[in-house]
Structures are given as C-alpha cells and as structure tokens.
Amino acid sequence: MRHLEEELEDLRKRLLEMSGLVEAGIYHSVQALVEKDPKQAQLVLKNEARINQMQIDIDEIATNLLALEQPVATDLRLITAAMKINTELERMGDLAVNMAERALSLMDQKLVRPPVDIPHLANLVESMVRKTLDAFVKRDAELARVVLASDDAVDALRDAIYIELIRFMERDLTVVRQSVDLMFIARNLERVADHATNIAEDVLFVVEGVDVRHHATRTSHT
C-alpha cells in the first residue's frame, strides 16, 4: 500500500508542523511575560487562526483516509491516534493564546518581582511537547515514556509556584491580581504538559498496542 504510506507520511508532517507552531506559541507567550514584550504576545494571537485551520485540515485528511483506504491494525491505530493528537495540539494552542492574553494583561500592572519559576516550568513543558511529537513521528516508545515520567516534575514545580504565590498574596494585598494571573499561567503550562502526556500515551498505543491510559496494562484487541 504505497499510496497509504505516503498519506500517512503527509499526516505525520502536518502534525509535526502544527506542533512546531504550538511550541513556539508556548515559548512566545512566556517570553512576552518575562520580557514585557507585547509583540511576542501578539504573534501568538496571530498564529491561532493558522493552528485552527491546520486542525480542520488534518481532521479532514484523517477522516478521508479512514473512509477511502479502510485501514486496519497498525495503520488504523496510527490514524485514530493522529486525530487525537490533532485535538490535543489545538487545545495546547488555545492555552498558549490564553497565556499570551494574560501576559498582555500583566504588562499593565507593575510586576513586583519577576515570575522566576514560570520560565523554568515553561522550558520543561516545551521540551515535553517536542519530545512527544518526536516520539510519535519516530515511533519511539522509550521517548514517549520519558515524557510520561516528566509529568511529576511539572506537577511539583506548579505546586511550588502556587505555594509561593499564595504566600506572596497573604503578605501583600496589592499583588493579588498579578499573582492570580501568574497562577493561571502556571496552571495553563501544567495543562499543556497534560496534553503532551496524553499524546505520549497515544504513541505507546500506536507503537506497542498497549493502552497505558489510567495505568491499564491490558493489550488492545485491534
């Protein structure tokens, strides 16, 4: 099935391109915050339409492949995984837009101190996004497991940021608004990491046929 192989390659390339845009969105929304640079935030807002169109195109290609090629076994798993990954990426894009909007809102406020740990968290999360798509394209189960293992570090870092910000608010009434904005940015980064984790689980399902969601260990029958 040479034809199907080419179509699947096209699907992979499109998902990779989409994830590149999403990753850039996460980077620029956090840089907008750190450097108080509205241009980087606006770039993220500008790219939203492109990401949305990519999602629609990928969904259509995948659905057409299901209809026309009638794939089974691994190819079928690959296509349904591609549809899921597509959804995850689009949600990550929305989260980047949300962070860019909060970065813009924070620029109007006098930030009492730089949001030290948020760039750190953002780096970790961007790396998860990159690795999880690499794992998908290369069918690399080991790399997918690295992504799953990173999730605890993300949660720990987010907790540390929350605790710091709550203490900060409890000491100083005037920083409530900005602290809440920063908490939601940390929360959004954690949600991006959750989406990356979902993709890693889809990758393991494609590569090994094992459904690792909810730590189930049984083998798929498809």
Add this chain to the structure above:
Amino acid sequence: MRHLEEELEDLRKRLLEMSGLVEAGIYHSVQALVEKDPKQAQLVLKNEARINQMQIDIDEIATNLLALEQPVATDLRLITAAMKINTELERMGDLAVNMAERALSLMDQKLVRPPVDIPHLANLVESMVRKTLDAFVKRDAELARVVLASDDAVDALRDAIYIELIRFMERDLTVVRQSVDLMFIARNLERVADHATNIAEDVLFVVEGVDVRHHATRTSHT
C-alpha cells in the same frame, strides 16, 4: 447493515451512561462544597475508575467498528465523533475529581461565606452536559446550538465570580487560600462547559456535516 446499526446504538448507550456518571460527578463535587459533605466528594473519587474503564471500552468498540465494518459517510462521522466525545467526557470526569479534591481541601478551612454563585454556575454547566449528550443521541442540531449559545453565559458568570473573589482577597488577607480554591473550582466548571461545547460541535458535524469549530462555515467533503 442491521449489525452496524445495533453496534452504533450500543455506542450511543454507553456514551449516555458515561455522561450520566460525569454529570453526577459535577453535581456531587459542588454539593460536597456547598454542604461540606465529604461523602459526596468521596463518591466522585470512587467513580473515577469506572469512568476511566468506560472510556477504554468505548474506544475499543469504536476502533473495532472502524476496522471490521469499514463504515463510510454518516456512520464513519458518527464513530469518529463518538471517539472524540468519549475523550471529552473522560476529561470532564477528571475535572469533577479535581473539584471534589478541592471541596475536601476547603472543608478544612473556615469558609468565610458560602460560595454563592458557584452552585448557580454548576447548574448551568450540568444542564449543558445533559443537553449536549441528548443532542448527540437524538441527532438534534437545534439542541446542540442551544449548548453553544450557553457558553457566553458561563464565561460571564465565571468572570463575575473571579472579580468577586479577587475583591474579597484584596480586602482580607486571611481568605486568600480559600478564594484561590474557589477560583479554581469556577475555572474547572468553565472547562467542563468548554468540553460540552466541543461535543455540541461534534454533534453538528455528525448531523449536518458542517465543521463549526473555529466558526468555520465550510462543508465537509467526507
């Protein structure tokens, strides 16, 4: 294709059952908060495993249908929509668990005043979940549009809750922690509404073949 019709009916029933559990999860997590009742929160935590297992089963049934029945056109759209709805429902279940955990954490704190608008928001969101699944099962495009139209009310209500809680914190240092917990509960309810909206869009895609995501208006080619 009598056989496929029966399988699709089974798929619909399972999604309906799953959404009933999810809806109950939202209800009980908020009631746990309002009535300071740990039992209702624990019920939500207990049901998580069941919802997760339902998700795995539905995904397997849908994938098998794609592989074995080689559906096209409307049936294909229905099955891929069922897979998406399945994911949305499971995410809603996670959000209910998250709210139940925050309700438990809030029980240890002396709540300064009842979270007046959160039950109101929860009612609205539960109604969206119920309507969107009804719309799917009955292939009712009008009902799906009602769900889409409710999303603005949810956002407005969530904004009002945020503003109230921020003012609250700015006036009184000792309520920061509980206010943050309440904000995250409001945020989770809004996210549940977003998932309901996603399902409504999937329903419109199944019923009318129109992709309404991102307000695109073009017709699908599948």
